[in-house]
Amino acid sequence: MEEQLKRILLVEDDPNFGTVLKDYLSMNDYEVTHAKNGMEGFEKFKRGDFDLCILDVMMPYKDGFTLAKEIREKNADIPIVFLTAKAMKEDVLKGYKVGADDYLNKPFDSEVLLMKIKAIMQRKANDTVADSKQFEFKIGGFDLNSKLRFLTYNGGEQVKLSPKENELLRMLALHENDLMPRELALTKIWRDDNYFTSRSMDVYIAKLRKYLKLDPNVEILNIHGEGFRLVVNQDA
Amino acid sequence: MEEQLKRILLVEDDPNFGTVLKDYLSMNDYEVTHAKNGMEGFEKFKRGDFDLCILDVMMPYKDGFTLAKEIREKNADIPIVFLTAKAMKEDVLKGYKVGADDYLNKPFDSEVLLMKIKAIMQRKANDTVADSKQFEFKIGGFDLNSKLRFLTYNGGEQVKLSPKENELLRMLALHENDLMPRELALTKIWRDDNYFTSRSMDVYIAKLRKYLKLDPNVEILNIHGEGFRLVVNQDA
DNA sequence: GTTTTTGTTAATGTAAGGTTAAAAGCAAGG
DNA sequence: CCTTGCTTTTAACCTTACATTAACAAAAAC
Numbered sequence: 436m437e438e439q440l441k442r443i444l445l446v447e448d449d450p451n452f453g454t455v456l457k458d459y460l461s462m463n464d465y466e467v468t469h470a471k472n473g474m475e476g477f478e479k480f481k482r483g484d485f486d487l488c489i490l491d492v493m494m495p496y497k498d499g500f501t502l503a504k505e506i507r508e509k510n511a512d513i514p515i516v517f518l519t520a521k522a523m524k525e526d527v528l529k530g531y532k533v534g535a536d537d538y539l540n541k542p543f544d545s546e547v548l549l550m551k552i553k554a555i556m557q558r559k560a561n562d563t564v565a566d567s568k569q570f571e572f573k574i575g576g577f578d579l580n581s582k583l584r585f586l587t588y589n590g591g592e593q594v595k596l597s598p599k600e601n602e603l604l605r606m607l608a609l610h611e612n613d614l615m616p617r618e619l620a621l622t623k624i625w626r627d628d629n630y631f632t633s634r635s636m637d638v639y640i641a642k643l644r645k646y647l648k649l650d651p652n653v654e655i656l657n658i659h660g661e662g663f664r665l666v667v668n669q670d671a
Numbered sequence: 672m673e674e675q676l677k678r679i680l681l682v683e684d685d686p687n688f689g690t691v692l693k694d695y696l697s698m699n700d701y702e703v704t705h706a707k708n709g710m711e712g713f714e715k716f717k718r719g720d721f722d723l724c725i726l727d728v729m730m731p732y733k734d735g736f737t738l739a740k741e742i743r744e745k746n747a748d749i750p751i752v753f754l755t756a757k758a759m760k761e762d763v764l765k766g767y768k769v770g771a772d773d774y775l776n777k778p779f780d781s782e783v784l785l786m787k788i789k790a791i792m793q794r795k796a797n798d799t800v801a802d803s804k805q806f807e808f809k810i811g812g813f814d815l816n817s818k819l820r821f822l823t824y825n826g827g828e829q830v831k832l833s834p835k836e837n838e839l840l841r842m843l844a845l846h847e848n849d850l851m852p853r854e855l856a857l858t859k860i861w862r863d864d865n866y867f868t869s870r871s872m873d874v875y876i877a878k879l880r881k882y883l884k885l886d887p888n889v890e891i892l893n894i895h896g897e898g899f900r901l902v903v904n905q906d907a
Numbered sequence: 908g909t910t911t912t913t914g915t916t917a918a919t920g921t922a923a924g925g926t927t928a929a930a931a932g933c934a935a936g937g
Numbered sequence: 938c939c940t941t942g943c944t945t946t947t948a949a950c951c952t953t954a955c956a957t958t959a960a961c962a963a964a965a966a967c
Binding site: 869870873874876877880893895896 | 924925926927
C-alpha cells in the first residue's frame with residue numbers, strides 16, 4: 436500500500452502565475468517541476484519521469500501544442516492538461532487532437548484544477564495494469580524481497596537494503612541476464628539523468644556487487660556506454 | 672456488484688442553504704437526512720446508519736466541532752466534512768484534530784463538494800477492505816487482548832496497555848512479519864500525519880519494544896522511511 | 908596517448924529514528 | 938474547585954541510515 440508521490444511537469448512562462456501554481460500544487464502533495472518555456476519543458480521532460488504534464492498554450496518560441504506533440508512522441512500515455520487564456524473553439528479542438536486529457540481556461544479555480552488532476556490520475560491508475568508489481572526475486576542463491584527491502588543468501592541472515600540499493604537491484608532483476616540501460620535506472624529511480632546522478636548510480640552498483648559477491652555465479656557486468664547486466668550462471 | 676445508495680447526514684441550521692444543498696445532493700443520487708441543529712443532528716446520527724456527515728461549523732447551541740466529537744465517539748471511522756464561512760486557520764486545525772476528512776469554505780462550488788464526497792467515499796471503500804475486526808493476537812510468547820487492552824507473556828501477569836499502545840500494537844500485529852506503513856498508523860490511530868504525531872508514534876514504538884523485550888524472538892524492526900515490521904522468529 | 912567512462916573508497920550533509928524527560932491534557936475522586 | 942494519577946504530546950539531544958559528492962584509480966574507446 437505504498438503511496439507514491441505523483442510528479443507533475445508544469446510548463447508556464449508567466450513567472451508569477453507559474454510560481455503560485457507550483458506552490459499550490461506542492462502544498463497538495465504533488466512534486467512539481469516548473470519549466471519556464473517550451474524548450475526547457477522538453478528537456479526536463481526527457482530527463483525526469485513524470486505522471487502528468489500541465490502546459491500553457493501561449494508561450495514564446497515553442498507553444499504548448501508543439502511541445503505536447505513532442506512529448507507524445509516520447510510517451511504516448513502521459514496525461515496532458517492545457518492551460519489557456521482563450522476559450523476559442525479551434526484551440527480546444529486542436530488541443531484534443533494532440534491528445535489533451537483536459538482543458539482549463541485561465542483564470543480558473545485552483546480547486547477545480549486539483550480535482551481534475553486527481554480524476555485524471557485515478558483514471559490512468561486503473562489503466563496501468565502493465566505496471567510490473569513483482570517484488571520478490573530469486574537471483575542465483577539470493578532471495579530479494581523488494582517490498583521489505585532485504586536480501587538473503589541461501590536462507591541465511593537478512594541483509595537490509597537502502598531504498599536506492601533496493602530499487603536498483605530490483606530493476607536489474609527485472610532485466611536479468613539482459614541489458615538494463617543506464618538511462619532507465621536514472622530516469623526511473625533517480626528521476627533525473629545527469630553527471631552526478633550517474634556517478635551516484637555507479638556508487639550503488641559497487642555496493643550491490645559487494646553484497647552479491649557471496650555467490651560466485653552472480654555478477655553485475657558493465658556494458659560500456661549502455662548500462663549494466665545482471666548475469667546468473669546456472670551450471671554447477 | 673450491487674450499488675448501494677449512499678446515505679448522508681447533513682447538519683445545517685440555515686434553512687435556505689440547507690434545503691438547497693439537500694436537494695442538490697438528492698439529485699445526485701445520495702439519500703440525504705437534513706438536521707437543523709446540533710442536537711437534532713446527533714439524534715438522527717444515532718438512529719440512522721450513515722456513510723458520511725456534512726456538518727456546518729457555526730450553529731447555535733451545539734457547534735459542528737462538538738457534534739463531530741460526539742459522532743466520533745460513536746463511530747471512529749465515518750467520514751466528516753465541515754462547512755464553514757470562516758476560513759480561519761484555527762478552525763481548520765481544530766477540525767482536523769477532531770478527524771475531519773475535508774473542509775469546505777462557504778460559499779463553495781457545489782460541483783467541488785460532489786467531487787470531494789465521491790473521493791472520500793472511494794478512499795473509505797478501499798480502507799474498509801483491510802479493516803479487520805480481529806481483537807486477539809498471539810505474538811510469539813505473548814497474547815494481546817486488544818479489546819480489554821492487556822498483554823500477557825506465557826500466561827503470566829497481565830500488563831495493561833494504554834489506548835495508543837494498544838492500537839499501535841494491534842496495527843502491527845495485523846501486519847505481522849510484514850510492513851506496517853508509518854502513514855497507516857498515523858492516519859488511522861493519530862488521525863493526522865505531521866512531524867509531532869510522527870515523533871509521538873516513535874515514543875510509543877519505544878514503549879512497545881520495552882514490553883516485548885521479554886521474548887527474544889519478538890521484535891519491532893524499522894524500515895527506514897517506510898514504517899515498522901513486527902517480526903516473530905519461529906524457530907526455537 | 909589522450910579522453911571518456913566506469914570502479915571504488917571515503918567524506919560530508921541531511922533526514923529519520925531512538926531515547927528520555929518534562930510539560931500538557933484529561934478524567935476521576937475528594 | 939483542586940488534587941491525583943494516568944495518558945499523550947512536546948522537546949531536546951543523540952545515533953544511525955542514506956544519498957551525494959569528491960577524489961583518484963582502472964578500463965575502454967578513440
